[in-house]
Amino acid sequence: MSPSDLGRSPALEMRVELAVLNGVDLALEPGEIVALVGPSGAGKSTMLHVAGLLERPDGGAVLIEGRDCGALSDEHRTLLRRRALGFVYQFHHLLPEFSALENVMLPQMIAGVARAAARRKAEVLLGRVGLAERLSHRPARLSGGEQQRVAIVRALANDPKILLADEPTGNLDHTTAASVMQTLIEIVRWRAASTASSRSRTAGFMPEPSRSRSVARSI
Numbered sequence: 001m002s003p004s005d006l007g008r009s010p011a012l013e014m015r016v017e018l019a020v021l022n023g024v025d026l027a028l029e030p031g032e033i034v035a036l037v038g039p040s041g042a043g044k045s046t047m048l049h050v051a052g053l054l055e056r057p058d059g060g061a062v063l064i065e066g067r068d069c070g071a072l073s074d075e076h077r078t079l080l081r082r083r084a085l086g087f088v089y090q091f092h093h094l095l096p097e098f099s100a101l102e103n104v105m106l107p108q109m110i111a112g113v114a115r116a117a118a119r120r121k122a123e124v125l126l127g128r129v130g131l132a133e134r135l136s137h138r139p140a141r142l143s144g145g146e147q148q149r150v151a152i153v154r155a156l157a158n159d160p161k162i163l164l165a166d167e168p169t170g171n172l173d174h175t176t177a178a179s180v181m182q183t184l185i186e187i188v189r190w191r192a193a194s195t196a197s198s199r200s201r202t203a204g205f206m207p208e209p210s211r212s213r214s215v216a217r218s219i
Contacts, residue, residue, distance in 0.1 A: 021046060021057070028162060033185060048164045052085055053077045065161070082111060086155035086163040088184075090170035092147040094139040100126060100150045101135040107157050118157075125153035129183050145176040152184055 036044045049055040104122035129149040169177035
């Protein structure tokens with residue numbers, strides 16, 4: 001994945017433009033974990049929205065699997081997001097009327113996976129993050145850390161090549177945040193992942209090789 005020379009300048013009142021992104025370049029390789037670090041309003045979330053094909057940049061290009069996504073129709077962008085990208089947000093956005101198991105099954109079934117196969121995979125993923133005894137629990141009966149673990153495995157249910165996480169521990173206390181980040185790191189080590197956070201503690205949770213290569217970038 002290679003967002004290159006990105007620019008994003010939403011128009012404000014009186015035709016004043018605010019340059020949120022200006023000439024930003026970022027490349028993600030398989031298995032790499034990158035933290036985008038900066039103060040609130042620096043453009044981290046905008047960067048992830050553009051990289052995740054949720055917004056179109058005013059300039060530059062987003063390449064996924066070597067393909068320039070700028071010319072894709074909205075329909076094809078949606079199909080590419082569904083196949084290649086996973087998203088984790090600061091708030092878990094789990095469907096409250098469904099159990100943890102069902103929340104992980106749904107994106108698979110939307111992608112065409114049979115119900116039985118979706119259930120088996122959801123059980124494996126939830127078991128991997130220590131939630132084998134919480135399969136039937138709805139979000140309201142889960143702790144904040146458990147809710148975020150469900151959100152992580154839901155994002156990975158369709159085997160995305162890239163996981164984009166926007167302040168995934170922003171609503172959690174330090175101890176729970178550390179545990180959730182460790183889960184996130186372990187389960188996506190074989191994928192390219194980008195994590196944006198305005199909290200410096202998130203970069204501190206990143207694995208040592210990533211920090212030593214200075215992949216915690218300021219924007």
